[in-house]
Amino acid sequence: MRHSDVLVVGAGMAGLMAAVTAAKSGASVSVLSEGAGVISIGSGAVDFLGYVNGKKITDNPFNHLSELGEMHPYNIIGAENIKNAFASLVEISNANGYEIKMNEEGLNHTAISIAGTTKPTYICSESNNASRILKAKKILFAGVEYLKDSQPALAVKQAKQYKIFADAEINSALLKSPFGKTHRVLNCLDLARYVDKEEGFNWLKSELSKAAAGYDAVIIPPICGTINYTKHFKELQNLGFILVEAVSIPPGVGGYRLRHALINEAKKLNVKFIENCNVQRAVIENGKCKSVIALHNNIAGALETEYTADNFIIATGGIIGNGIASTPDKVYETIFNITIDSPVSVEERSDKNVFGSHLFARFGVKVNSKLQALDSKGSPLYDNVFFAGNTIAGYDFPTEKSGYGVACSTGYTAALSALASK
Ligand SMILES: Cc1cc2nc3c(=O)[nH]c(=O)nc-3n(C[C@H](O)[C@H](O)[C@H](O)COP(=O)(O)OP(=O)(O)OC[C@H]3O[C@@H](n4cnc5c(N)ncnc54)[C@H](O)[C@@H]3O)c2cc1C
Known part of the structure; x- marks a missing residue:
C-alpha cells in the first residue's frame, strides 16, 4: 500500500496541472492514470473562452465570465484562480522547453x-x-x-x-x-x-x-x-x-509538447507516476475517502492495489476521458459512482445539430468552490476529494472553446483546496 499527501487520478491537463501545483508546495504527490489524456493528442493551443451563446468574443474573455452563469466552473472558482492558473501554466511550460504566451492586451x-x-485561443506558442x-x-x-x-x-x-x-x-x-x-x-x-x-x-x-x-x-x-x-x-x-x-486534428503535436513540459516539471518535483492503471473504486470511511483501488492493466493477472492518501484529486475527464459514463439507464461518475442528473430519454442527451450544444457535453459532477462533489441537498459528499477538468459539470468546451482553460484552472484550484485541507 502506498501513501501520498495528494493522490491525483488522471494525467490529462487537469491532473497534471493539479499534480504540479500540489508538488510545488512540498506535498508528496502520486498520479494514477490509465492513459495519457486528451492533451497528448490535442493542438496545445489553450482555449480559455472563445464564444458565449454562439457569439464570438472580440474583447477580453474575462469580461464575459458573468454571462456563463453561476454554475459554470469558471464562476465557481473565480477569476483570480483562473488568472493565477494561466500564469503558472505559462511559467511551467516556458521553463520546460515549450514557449507559450498570452496576448499582452488580454485578448484571444x-x-x-x-x-x-x-x-480563438488564449495561450499558444x-x-x-x-x-x-x-x-x-x-x-x-x-x-x-x-x-x-x-x-x-x-x-x-x-x-x-x-x-x-x-x-x-x-x-x-x-x-x-x-x-x-x-x-x-x-x-x-x-x-x-x-x-x-x-x-x-x-x-x-x-x-x-x-x-x-x-x-x-x-x-x-x-x-x-x-x-x-x-x-x-x-x-x-x-x-x-x-x-x-x-x-x-489529432495527433495535434502541440498538446504533446505541452504534456511533455508539464511532465518534466512534475518529475523535477518528485511526482510519482503510476501509469497503465485503472482506478476501479474508492474506499470510504466516516465520510472521507481512505483509498482508491486500482488494477494494473500492464501486468497479466494483476491483483488490485490499494493507494491511500490524505487528499484525492479526481481528474478523470468527461465522457471522452472515461470519468463520466453514460448508459441508457443512467449517467454516473465512474470511481465514486456519483449519479449525474440527465434526461431518461437518450435522444434528449444530444442535439440534432452535430455541431450544436449537446447536453452530454455538460454532464459532470456538481461541485462547490473547493471543487468538492455535492449531494442532492448541496452538501459536500467527501471532505477530502476534489474534482477537476472535464469531470466537472456545467460547461460545453467545444462550443465555448474553453477546453484546456477549464482543465488547467480547475486542476490548479483543486490542488489549492487539497493543500488547504491538509
Ligand atoms: C480531439 C480533441 C481536441 C481538442 N483540442 C483542444 C484544443 O486545441 N484546445 C483546447 O483548449 N481544448 C481542446 N480540447 C478539449 C480539451 O482537450 C479537454 O477539455 C481537456 O483536455 C480535458 O482535460 P481533462 O484533464 O479534464 O481530461 P482528459 O484529458 O480526458 O484526461 C483524463 C485522464 O484520466 C484518466 N482516467 C480516466 N478514468 C480513469 C480511471 N478510472 N483510472 C485511471 N485513470 C483514469 C485518463 O486515462 C486520462 O489520463 C480538445 C478535445 C478533443 C477531444
Missing part, C-alpha cells in the same frame, strides 16, 4: 487550423499565433505529400472566405515527403518527430526555403519538432518569412 489570439478555419500574418499580402498554405490530414488546396478555399484574409493572395503547395509513399498513413506527429532529428530539421529547412520564395508568410502543419520545437522554430523564423504552424 487567432489560430488557423489545418483545414483553413480560424479559431508563437508558431500557432496566426494573428502574426493578418497583414501579410502573399501567403503560402503548405502541406506535405502523403500527409493525408493536410489538404492545402482545400484549406486555401476555406481561408479565403474570411474577411481577415480578403486582401491577401493565398496559394497552396506540397512539400516533398522525406519518406516517399509510406506503408501507413503519415501523420503530423511522425513528421514532427523526424524534424526533432538533425536530418529531419535539414529536410524541413530546405523544403521551406524552396517553397517559400516570394511569400511574406507560410502556414505549415504542426511539424517543427516535439522536444526540439522551440530551438527549431526560432531558427526557421530566420528564413525571411513569417512561419505559422496550423493547429491540427
Whole structure:
C-alpha cells in the first residue's frame, strides 16, 4: 500500500496541472492514470473562452465570465484562480522547453487550423499565433505529400472566405515527403518527430526555403519538432518569412509538447507516476475517502492495489476521458459512482445539430468552490476529494472553446483546496 499527501487520478491537463501545483508546495504527490489524456493528442493551443451563446468574443474573455452563469466552473472558482492558473501554466511550460504566451492586451489570439478555419485561443506558442500574418499580402498554405490530414488546396478555399484574409493572395503547395509513399498513413506527429532529428530539421529547412520564395508568410502543419520545437522554430523564423504552424486534428503535436513540459516539471518535483492503471473504486470511511483501488492493466493477472492518501484529486475527464459514463439507464461518475442528473430519454442527451450544444457535453459532477462533489441537498459528499477538468459539470468546451482553460484552472484550484485541507 502506498501513501501520498495528494493522490491525483488522471494525467490529462487537469491532473497534471493539479499534480504540479500540489508538488510545488512540498506535498508528496502520486498520479494514477490509465492513459495519457486528451492533451497528448490535442493542438496545445489553450482555449480559455472563445464564444458565449454562439457569439464570438472580440474583447477580453474575462469580461464575459458573468454571462456563463453561476454554475459554470469558471464562476465557481473565480477569476483570480483562473488568472493565477494561466500564469503558472505559462511559467511551467516556458521553463520546460515549450514557449507559450498570452496576448499582452488580454485578448484571444487567432489560430488557423489545418483545414483553413480560424479559431480563438488564449495561450499558444508563437508558431500557432496566426494573428502574426493578418497583414501579410502573399501567403503560402503548405502541406506535405502523403500527409493525408493536410489538404492545402482545400484549406486555401476555406481561408479565403474570411474577411481577415480578403486582401491577401493565398496559394497552396506540397512539400516533398522525406519518406516517399509510406506503408501507413503519415501523420503530423511522425513528421514532427523526424524534424526533432538533425536530418529531419535539414529536410524541413530546405523544403521551406524552396517553397517559400516570394511569400511574406507560410502556414505549415504542426511539424517543427516535439522536444526540439522551440530551438527549431526560432531558427526557421530566420528564413525571411513569417512561419505559422496550423493547429491540427489529432495527433495535434502541440498538446504533446505541452504534456511533455508539464511532465518534466512534475518529475523535477518528485511526482510519482503510476501509469497503465485503472482506478476501479474508492474506499470510504466516516465520510472521507481512505483509498482508491486500482488494477494494473500492464501486468497479466494483476491483483488490485490499494493507494491511500490524505487528499484525492479526481481528474478523470468527461465522457471522452472515461470519468463520466453514460448508459441508457443512467449517467454516473465512474470511481465514486456519483449519479449525474440527465434526461431518461437518450435522444434528449444530444442535439440534432452535430455541431450544436449537446447536453452530454455538460454532464459532470456538481461541485462547490473547493471543487468538492455535492449531494442532492448541496452538501459536500467527501471532505477530502476534489474534482477537476472535464469531470466537472456545467460547461460545453467545444462550443465555448474553453477546453484546456477549464482543465488547467480547475486542476490548479483543486490542488489549492487539497493543500488547504491538509
Ligand atoms: C480531439 C480533441 C481536441 C481538442 N483540442 C483542444 C484544443 O486545441 N484546445 C483546447 O483548449 N481544448 C481542446 N480540447 C478539449 C480539451 O482537450 C479537454 O477539455 C481537456 O483536455 C480535458 O482535460 P481533462 O484533464 O479534464 O481530461 P482528459 O484529458 O480526458 O484526461 C483524463 C485522464 O484520466 C484518466 N482516467 C480516466 N478514468 C480513469 C480511471 N478510472 N483510472 C485511471 N485513470 C483514469 C485518463 O486515462 C486520462 O489520463 C480538445 C478535445 C478533443 C477531444
